[in-house]
Amino acid sequence: MTTTHSTTEDPSFDTVLVANRGEIARRIIRTLRRLGIRSVAVYSDADADAPHVHEADEAVRIGAAPAAESYLDIDAVVGAARRTGAQAIHPGYGFLSESVGLADACAESGIVFIGPSTHALQVMGDKAKARDHVVRSGVPVVPGFDARGLSEAEIADEAEAVGFPLLVKPSAGGGGKGMEIVADASALGAALASARRVAASAFGDDALILERLIRRPRHIEVQVFGDVHGTVIALGERECTLQRRHQKVIEEAPSAGIPEPTRERLLEAAVQAARSVSYVGAGTVEFLIDSDRPDEVFFIEMNTRLQVEHPVTEEVTGLDLVALQLRVAAGGRLDPPPAVRGHAVEARVYAESPERGFLPSTGRILLFAPPDGVRVDAAVQTGSEVTGFYDPMIAKVIAVAPDRATALKRLDEALRTTIVLGVDTNIAFLRRLCRDERVVAGDLDTGLIETLLPLPAEEPTPAMLTAAAALAREGEQGRDAALFRHAGAVWRDLSRAAPRSVSLLTDRDEVLDAPSPHGGSPSSPAPERPADGIAAALDDDGAIWVGEDGRTARLRPISRRDRMRRRLAARDERTASAGPEARAPMPGSVVAVHVTEGASVAAGTPLISIEAMKMEHPVTAPHDGVVRLLVGVGDQVRRDQAVARVTTEENR
Structure with a gap:
């Protein structure tokens, strides 16, 4: 990891409370430690044993697992700061980072809020207000309108005036949550309902704005900083175009080759927008550019x-932005912006399954082995629990090089050697993006990822099957962490087991035969890192997680009798009609029921919506029939749990 430093650091704080969790809390604590500032962490019940809790100088419990009862509880956060003597609160990002309520509560308690003024939060924290404000300052915006206070009919009229396709998005919050693309007027009502529901849940405000959809947009943002002395600077731009569901996946700095006049306009407009609210602290001004x-x-x-x-x-400026935030919050002056040098690319590693439509994945991290030679900002470590309460991002991998092409290659290699066992991840998909010819050429737009979908499920490689079989042969002895923490040790120790055949069941209910074990010397010492990119681990349910070169599979050993039974059942299913159950694709909470009990529905009709990790997913009817609901709003469901039955004459 590259160590970054800002100049003339004089934060003037003895103790800072970090009002966040995961990788951003750990990253802030790292800078506080370097500067000799005492750090205070806060945590929910779900995070009692999280890495950021152990790394801080002091940690305070602030509530139950749901964010609304802990990380979003302003009184609990400010109370923790008071009890621990914190002079300032750093909110990180997400949660309360853009909360006027937290800023006001800090001011009332004599605590420094490490962020901008209440005025800036009020104006820029609401997309509709920000849009109107910057227009008056001469900053160009996408054609659109604020839907606040308008009736459904008035919204429909305004939408027709702007023209389809449209983008519907919440006025409050960010991160792409609640955004909906509307192709024509017939889809507008459903999009408005979904966007309002997500906005109310995530931000406590269901106000919406609608804008013209730019068909091949690039998402470029500018990092700005302001101080209390009236200085506002831009620290270059970032390319954030590679997105999925409006969530950024890979980012880079500088951008992938925009024209220099456009870059100058971006930086100028960003500084102009920040100055319009006398901005103080770190901020990001986001823009769309039409690729064409x-x-x-x-x-x-x-x-x-x-x-x-x-x-x-x-990485391209050499600055520590957290240290710069602390200096500005303490009244310090900004230096002129440094020159941008080299190229940096960041990949977000999520606990999700790309092959299953990027559904979130939860569970215990059996092994986390970050790559060497690059910066990794991680939320987890071996033994961490990934729950459904928070965002599914578990790490960021950042590669740096003198040029963009080399940075992408270094990122791909770093992802190849990143190992996460115990939850599904998007690492293999990130590697595919790094090597995509359009990405390498810099021919980007925010819809690029959609052109790669759906993703085919890849079969485990022979080496992955062999490693899984070796662990299966060891039986209960395979639960000894010393045997599977490093794959090289697994291979050598377990390859001595009797060479009987092993059948393995995938999560898609496919039965695979593992090759016989081979190679390896029992006396060889365990390596520091998994050999040849192979790692394997056994979870509490008896399933084996195995990874190679960024790919991961969860395999379950099965007996010969069970294998035969499954083959017969699969043959029968091929001649039978689809089952009546509609099942949850992931664990989560039911946030909406779209049909009434006893209603007649067609195949594909949305029945309920499930929310997990701040994302909403519909469950649809498997075929035509009559609905019997098995869950209601507020119910917690497990992955593959039946949530409704759709019956026909044949399956009653």
């Missing part, structure tokens, strides 16, 4: 906080 007309620049929003992707700016 790169001379056009449109303001979309300003995030009044540090961004997830701030490491790429740090």
Whole structure:
């Protein structure tokens, strides 16, 4: 990891409370430790044993697992700061980072809020207000309108005036949550309902704005900083175009080759937007550029906080942006911006299954082995629990090089040697993006990822099957962590087991035969890292997780009798009609029921919506029939749990 430093650091704080969790809390604590500042962590019941809790100088419990009862509880956060003598609160990003309520509560308690003024939060924290404000300051925006206070009919009329396709998005919050693309007027009502529901849940405000959809947009943002002395600077731009569901996946700095006149307009417009609210602290001004007309620049929003992707700016400027936040919050002056040098690329590693539509994955991390030679900002370590209460991002991998092509290659290699066992991840998909010819060429737009979907499920390689079989042969002895913590040790120790055949069941209910074990010397010492990119581990349910070169599979050993039974059942299913149950694709909470008990529905009709890790997913009817609901709003469901039955004459 590259160490970054800002100049003339004089934060003037003895104790800072970090009002966040995961990798951003750990990253802030790292800078506080370097500066000799005492750190205070806060945690929910779900995070009692999280890494950030152990790394801080002091930790305070602030509530139950749901964010609304802990990380979003302003009284609990400020109370923790008071009890521990914290002079300042750093909110990180997400949660309360753009909360006017927290800023006001800090001011009332004599605590420094490490963020902008209440005025800036009020103006820029609401997309509709920000849009109107920057227009008056001469900053260009995408054509659209504020839907607040309008009836459904009035919204429909305004939408027709702007023209379809449209983008519906919450006025409050950010991160792409609640955004809906509307192709035509017939889809508008459902999109408005979904966007309002997500906005109310995530941000406590269901106000919406609608904008013209730019068909091949690039998402470019500018890192700005302001101080109390009136200085506002831009620290270059970041390319955030590679997105899925409006969530950034890979970011880089600088951008992938936008024209220099466009870059100058971006930086100028960003500084202009920040100055319009006398901005103090770290902020990001976000823009859209049409890939086919790169001379056009449109303001979309300003995030009044540090961004997830701030490491790429740090790596090309040499600055520690958290240290710079502390200096500005303490009244210090900003230096002129440094020159941007080299190229940095960041990949977000999520606990999710790309082959299953990027559904979130939960569970215990059996093994986390970060790559060597690059920066890794991780939320987890071996033994960490990934729950459904919070965002599914578990790590960021950042590679740096003198040029973009080399940075992408280094990132791909780093991802190849990143090992996460115990939950599904998107690592293999990130590697595919790094090598995609359009990505390498810099021919980007926010819809690029959608052109790669759906993703085919890949079979485990022979080496993965052999490693899994070796662990299966060891039986209960395979639970000894010393045997499977390093794959090289697994291979050598377990390859001595009797060479009987092993059948393994995939999560798709496919039965695979593992090759016979081979190779390896029992006397060889265990390596520091898994040999040849292979790692294997046994979970509490008896399933074996195995990874190679960024790919991961969960395999369950089965007996010969069970294998035969499954073959017969599969043959029978091929001649039978689809089953009546509609099942949950992931664990989560039921947030909406779209049909009534006893209603007649067609195949594909949305029945309920499930929310997990701040994402909403519909469950649809498996075929035509009559609905019997098995769950209601507020119910917690397990993955593969039946949530409704759709019956026909044949399956009653």
